[in-house]
Amino acid sequence: MTTKAYSNLKRALNEGKFVFTGELEPKFSTTIDDVIADANAMKEYVIAANVTDNPASDTGFLSVVASHLTQEATGLEMIWQLRCTDKNRMALMADLLTAPKLGLKNVLALTGDHPWCSPDWRQSKPVYDLDSCTLIRLVNEMVEQGTAFGKEYSGDRIELNVGGAANPNAGPLEAEILKLKRKAKAGCDWFQTQVVYDIDETLAFLKEVNTKTKVPTLIGLFPMKSYRVAKGFDMMVPGVEVPKDLLGKFKAVRKEWKNVDKQRMKEEFLKLNVEFLGPFIKELHEKRASAGIHIMAVHYPEAFAPLLEYIK
Amino acid sequence: MINVIITTKKPITEIIELVKDSEKLFIAGCGSCSTVCLTGGENQVSEMAEILEGKKPYSFQEPVEEEYVDKKGRTKTKTIMVDREETVKEPHVITGTIVLEEPCDRRLDTKELPKADGINEADAVIVMSCGVGMQTVYETLIKAKERGKIQKMPMVFVSNDTHFIGQTQRIGVFTELCRGCGDCMLNETGGICPVVRCGKGLMNGPCGGMIDGKCEVKDYTLDCGWALVYQRLKLLDELRAYEKIREPRDYARFYATRDVNNR
Numbered sequence: 001m002t003t004k005a006y007s008n009l010k011r012a013l014n015e016g017k018f019v020f021t022g023e024l025e026p027k028f029s030t031t032i033d034d035v036i037a038d039a040n041a042m043k044e045y046v047i048a049a050n051v052t053d054n055p056a057s058d059t060g061f062l063s064v065v066a067s068h069l070t071q072e073a074t075g076l077e078m079i080w081q082l083r084c085t086d087k088n089r090m091a092l093m094a095d096l097l098t099a100p101k102l103g104l105k106n107v108l109a110l111t112g113d114h115p116w117c118s119p120d121w122r123q124s125k126p127v128y129d130l131d132s133c134t135l136i137r138l139v140n141e142m143v144e145q146g147t148a149f150g151k152e153y154s155g156d157r158i159e160l161n162v163g164g165a166a167n168p169n170a171g172p173l174e175a176e177i178l179k180l181k182r183k184a185k186a187g188c189d190w191f192q193t194q195v196v197y198d199i200d201e202t203l204a205f206l207k208e209v210n211t212k213t214k215v216p217t218l219i220g221l222f223p224m225k226s227y228r229v230a231k232g233f234d235m236m237v238p239g240v241e242v243p244k245d246l247l248g249k250f251k252a253v254r255k256e257w258k259n260v261d262k263q264r265m266k267e268e269f270l271k272l273n274v275e276f277l278g279p280f281i282k283e284l285h286e287k288r289a290s291a292g293i294h295i296m297a298v299h300y301p302e303a304f305a306p307l308l309e310y311i312k
Numbered sequence: 313m314i315n316v317i318i319t320t321k322k323p324i325t326e327i328i329e330l331v332k333d334s335e336k337l338f339i340a341g342c343g344s345c346s347t348v349c350l351t352g353g354e355n356q357v358s359e360m361a362e363i364l365e366g367k368k369p370y371s372f373q374e375p376v377e378e379e380y381v382d383k384k385g386r387t388k389t390k391t392i393m394v395d396r397e398e399t400v401k402e403p404h405v406i407t408g409t410i411v412l413e414e415p416c417d418r419r420l421d422t423k424e425l426p427k428a429d430g431i432n433e434a435d436a437v438i439v440m441s442c443g444v445g446m447q448t449v450y451e452t453l454i455k456a457k458e459r460g461k462i463q464k465m466p467m468v469f470v471s472n473d474t475h476f477i478g479q480t481q482r483i484g485v486f487t488e489l490c491r492g493c494g495d496c497m498l499n500e501t502g503g504i505c506p507v508v509r510c511g512k513g514l515m516n517g518p519c520g521g522m523i524d525g526k527c528e529v530k531d532y533t534l535d536c537g538w539a540l541v542y543q544r545l546k547l548l549d550e551l552r553a554y555e556k557i558r559e560p561r562d563y564a565r566f567y568a569t570r571d572v573n574n575r
Contacts, residue, residue: 085512089560111519114511116529126512133516134560167520175518175542178554182516186557194520238532239523 006143007105008077009048010161010189013216018285019292020308021079021192021218022049024070025299026061034299035066036073041301043076045308050108050192050294053081057118064095068102079163080104083112088129089138093148096139100156108163108192109135133179133186136162140187166191166217168205169239177208184213191215192294195222195233195240199280206289216291219284223273223295223303227254246276273303278310285311316345317442318486319352319472324363324370327438328400330469334436337364337404338466340425340449341411342441350484351472352440357409360440360471366403372396407433415445421452426461436467446470476508494565500553502544509537515558518542 005011012019022042024035039049051070053063060066067080082095099107111132115124130138139162142148146157164183170176180191191209196202202219209217224230224242227250234242249272257265284290297303331337339357346352362368373393382388408430413420425431437453439446450468457465478486491508498505510517511529517538521528525539545551 111512111514113521114529116511116531117521128512128514129563130560131512131514131516132519133557137557165520167522170518170520170522171524172539172542174546175522175539175554178542178551179516179518179538181555182557185555238521238528 005161006159007048007161009079009106012047013190013291017292018288019048019218020046020304021292021294022046022301022304023052023294023296023298024049024066024078025052025055026063026066028059029061032061032066032069035061036070038299038301039070039074039076042297042304043074045304046076046295048077048079048106050079050081053083053110054086054112055081057085057113057115057121057124059121064098064102064104067104071103077105079106079108081108081110082135083110084128084130084132084135085112085114085126088127089149092130092135092138093142096142096148096158096160097153097155099158099160105160106163107139107160108165109139109188110165132164133182136164136183136188137186161189162187163190163192164188164215165194166209167194167239168196168202169194171239173205173208177212180209180213180215184215188215190291191217193217193220195220195237195296197241197243197246199283202280202284203287203289218292218294219290220294220296221277221280223277223297223300223307224250224269225300225303226269227251243276246272270303270306274306274310277307281307282311316348316478316480316486317444318475318478318488319346319349319442320475321351321356322471322473323372325372327360327469327471328364328370331364331404331436331438332402334434334467335405336407336433336435338407338428338430338434338437339364339409340415340428340437340439340441341409342415342445343411343413344416346441346445346472347411348480349472349486352411352445354411356440357411360438361406361409364400364404365406366400369397369399372398407431412441412445412449415439415441416448418448418452421448422455425449425452426456431466432463434466436469438469438471440471442472442474443470444474493561494570495561497558500556500558501541502548502550502553504537504540504544506537506541509535509540511537514538515561 005014024038026032026035051063051067054060063081067078071078109132115121115126139160142158143160146152166180167176196219230242230247230250234247253265253268281293339360341357342352363370374396375391376394377389378392379387379389408428410428412424415421439449456462476488477490477492479489480486488508493507507513511527512519518536522536522539523532525536526532527534527536542554545554
């Protein structure tokens with residue numbers, strides 16, 4: 001782990017502040033107006049927001065450009081996600097060389113979902129020339145040495161802090177932890193985790209990560225905008241199981257309000273999220289068990305205020 | 313049984329379409345891997361001959377539109393695959409057949425093929441082997457024509473798809489364990505190959521798609537290669553090796569055709 005902070009996020013983590021981050025998802029579109037609107041809506045609650053890079057191998061507006069434009073338009077710091085599925089080391093280095101000009105300070109280095117996971121592009125050829133670990137190491141080399149794979153680049157030195165992903169739902173867990181140790185060795189500044197639902201498992205996971213790696217870890221939570229989103233997430237995301245009673249409550253709300261009062265239904269969904277995630281956030285916050293929380297409220301910025309209100 | 317180059321038969325309908333303009337056919341099988349794979353041995357060669365001569369029907373699947381009534385009582389159509397059996401409409405003449413000992417060996421092909429009965433009369437040769445066998449037969453025939461060992465150059469077609477270097481589970485059932493990458497890392501990973509077994513071929517796995525030891529590629533039906541490496545190294549009490557950061561691969565090794573000269 002590098003100690004040098006280039007970003008607000010890294011500075012806050014160095015100071016031991018409990019941080020919140022959000023998530024933005026550019027669509028398969030030529031516009032990112034919705035991303036900018038969501039960023040504006042969440043900026044008073046989060047220190048930075050991730051901008052996804054073809055998440056689940058579903059193509060979207062280029063992450064590095066979306067990160068730059070959204071950061072410029074909103075003033076909110078972006079965490080540019082960069083994955084190894086689509087680009088070989090030449091393309092990754094080319095992307096990284098643009099960072100100083102684009103004003104980016106955070107990059108989240110990901111291996112990336114396989115095209116097999118894609119709803120539309122399963123036939124696509126994956127790259128994986130590098131992986132999350134060697135990408136983290138490459139970023140640090142470019143930042144600290146001014147070289148990439150030993151070759152010196154000219155111009156302004158890149159100033160990026162680099163994060164990595166961690167998956168508490170992975171199994172066997174020890175293999176995941178050993179991999180996180182590898183990422184730590186490569187110079188990972190922070191981890192952001194996949195979505196979790198079980199507080200005890202999360203605390204156990206954090207204990208492992210904290211003792212084995214010392215890398216500050218942000219726990220991923222997912223406020224669910226609707227029953228459809230909750231159900232889809234439960235079914236589509238492997239290793240993630242939305243608790244049955246929570247799912248049942250979402251279903252009941254939909255049944256009660258769908259044909260009666262749509263606005264009321266939205267309010268009830270939000271209430272369920274706060275009831276479930278509020279105590280979760282509070283426990284992590286009070287115990288300082290994690291370095292912060294990554295709230296993946298994609299297209300759901302209205303979830304931030306009531307959730308963060310809960311820990312005040 | 314030996315480790316073999318694993319092949320599967322292309323659909324017979326595809327072969328029939330390929331040779332439809334060639335009246336006289338010569339069929340060359342493979343006495344090695346494709347015999348083991350049941351895709352180019354004696355039996356498959358004679359079966360292919362009988363089908364193309366119209367002496368034996370062949371089976372295939374055909375898409376058919378079928379009407380059905382859905383839950384709400386509406387009539388809809390869906391496509392289903394139906395088994396069919398047919399005999400070739402315009403039978404071919406089989407001028408000869410041979411099962412080459414190893415069609416991938418240029419020396420053996422050069423010796424056996426030009427003098428094989430019926431090779432001179434053939435409009436086309438069907439090679440029932442892997443891709444290497446087919447290419448070697450093709451080259452051999454071109455050379456034989458140039459040197460006047462055969463009178464005319466036939467078309468050459470391959471009847472199999474070539475898959476991998478496989479481990480034999482039982483007769484006709486194989487698993488890919490080696491991709492022949494030329495840069496073996498088995499000594500570091502407890503004898504499990506991540507190039508093949510990891511869905512992404514990662515040097516530093518597992519990725520976040522490892523769930524209960526299974527891989528996100530192919531919907532969690534296959535083992536995660538890096539979970540296998542973990543289990544093996546744990547068994548050997550060598551988990552320290554798991555923490556090592558491995559360098560990106562040197563893809564310069566794979567460019568274009570690779571030659572090996574071990575002499």
